[in-house]
Amino acid sequence: MAARRSRLELIFDILLAIQNKGGRIKPTHLMYKSNLSHKLLNNYIEELMGKQLIAIEEEFTRKKQKSTKTVIITEKGLGFLAEFRRMREFTDAFGL
Amino acid sequence: MFQLFSTPQWFNGWDIAFNVVSIVVALLIAGFSWRVYSFKKENKYAYFSFAFILVAISLLFQSFTNGVLYFTPVRDIVLDVLRPATGQGLQYSDLFYRGAFFVQMASMLGAWLLIFFLSQKSRARLTKFFEVSQIALFVYFILLISVVSNFTYLVFYVTSLVLLGLIVLNYYKNYLNVQRKNAWLAMLSFLLIFMAHICFIFVFISAGFYAFGSLLMLLGFLTLLSVYVKSTKGVMR
Numbered sequence: 001m002a003a004r005r006s007r008l009e010l011i012f013d014i015l016l017a018i019q020n021k022g023g024r025i026k027p028t029h030l031m032y033k034s035n036l037s038h039k040l041l042n043n044y045i046e047e048l049m050g051k052q053l054i055a056i057e058e059e060f061t062r063k064k065q066k067s068t069k070t071v072i073i074t075e076k077g078l079g080f081l082a083e084f085r086r087m088r089e090f091t092d093a094f095g096l
Numbered sequence: 097m098f099q100l101f102s103t104p105q106w107f108n109g110w111d112i113a114f115n116v117v118s119i120v121v122a123l124l125i126a127g128f129s130w131r132v133y134s135f136k137k138e139n140k141y142a143y144f145s146f147a148f149i150l151v152a153i154s155l156l157f158q159s160f161t162n163g164v165l166y167f168t169p170v171r172d173i174v175l176d177v178l179r180p181a182t183g184q185g186l187q188y189s190d191l192f193y194r195g196a197f198f199v200q201m202a203s204m205l206g207a208w209l210l211i212f213f214l215s216q217k218s219r220a221r222l223t224k225f226f227e228v229s230q231i232a233l234f235v236y237f238i239l240l241i242s243v244v245s246n247f248t249y250l251v252f253y254v255t256s257l258v259l260l261g262l263i264v265l266n267y268y269k270n271y272l273n274v275q276r277k278n279a280w281l282a283m284l285s286f287l288l289i290f291m292a293h294i295c296f297i298f299v300f301i302s303a304g305f306y307a308f309g310s311l312l313m314l315l316g317f318l319t320l321l322s323v324y325v326k327s328t329k330g331v332m333r
Contacts, residue, residue: 008136087132090327093278095215095270096132096140 053077108166118317122152150207157200201242208259215266260290288316
C-alpha cells in the first residue's frame with residue numbers, strides 16, 4: 001500500500017497535474033488527476049490561490065450559455081514545482 | 097607538544113587544504129538541508145543539517161591542531177598566547193591540545209551517529225521514548241570514546257569505522273529502494289570516507305597511510321559535492 005501523501009506532496013501533485021496539461025486544466029480534470037475529493041480540492045485551490053501559486057480564469061461560453069472555470073499555474077507555482085523537485089532529489093539521495 | 101600520531105613530513109599542510117575543501121562541502125550540504133527544513137518543517141532535515149555542521153566543526157578543529165603542529169610561526173603565537181595562562185613551563189599546553197582533539201572526535205562521532213539514525217527508515221525506528229534513551233546512551237559512549245581516544249587514537253577511528261559501515265549499508269539499501277544515481281553517489285561518498293578511516297587505523301604501521309586516507313577522505317567529500325550539485329542544479333538561478 002502506498003504511503004499517505006503529505007500536505008506539500010498534495011500541493012506538488014496538484015501543481016504537477018496542471019503543468020502536465022500545459023499550464024491550464026479544468027477543475028474536474030484536476031480532481032481526477034490529483035486523486036482528491038471535490039471538497040478537499042476546493043480547499044486546496046483556495047489555499048493555492050491565496051498563495052498566488054495558481055489562478056482561476058473564468059470564460060463565458062455561448063454554446064453552453066454558462067461560464068467555465070480553468071485553473072492556471074502561475075510563475076510562482078512553476079517555481080514551487082522546481083524547488084520541490086530539487087529538494088526531493090536531495091532527500092532521496094540521502095534517504096531522508 | 098602532544099600529538100595523536102605522526103604524519104608524513106612531505107604531506108604537512110596538504111591535509112589542511114583537503115579539510116578546507118571538505119568543510120566547504122559540509123557547510124553547503126548543511127545549508128541546503130536547513131533550506132529543506134524551513135520549507136517542509138520536518139525535524140529530520142534540521143538534524144541532518146546539524147550533523148554536517150558537526151562534521152565541519154570537527155574538520156575545523158583538526159585543521160587547527162594540525163596547523164599549529166606543522167607551522168612553527170603559528171606554534172610560536174599559540175605558545176605566546178598560552179604562556180600567561182600556563183606559566184613558563186607550559187605544563188598545561190597538552191591539556192589545550194587534548195581539548196581540541198576531544199572536540200574534533202566528539203563532533204565527528206556525533207555527526208556519524210546522527211547521520212546513521214537519519215539513514216534508518218522510519219519503519220525501523222523505535223518509539224520516541226526508546227529513541228531518546230538510545231540517543232542518550234550513544235552520546236555517553238561518544239563522550240567516553242572521545243576521552244579514551246586521546247590516549248589511544250585507534251578507538252576513535254574504529255568507532256567511526258563501525259558507524260560509517262552502518263551508514264554505507266543503510267545508503268546501499270536506500271539506493272536499492274530509490275534506484276537513483278544520486279543515491280548511489282551518496283553511498284559511494286560514505287564508502288570512500290569509510291575506506292579513509294581504514295587507512296587511518298593503520299597509521300601506526302606507516303605514516304603514508306595518513307596521506308592515502310586523507311586523499312580518500314577528500315574524494316569522499318568531493319563525491320558528496322557532486323550529489324549536492326546534481327540535486328540542487330539550477331537553485332542559484
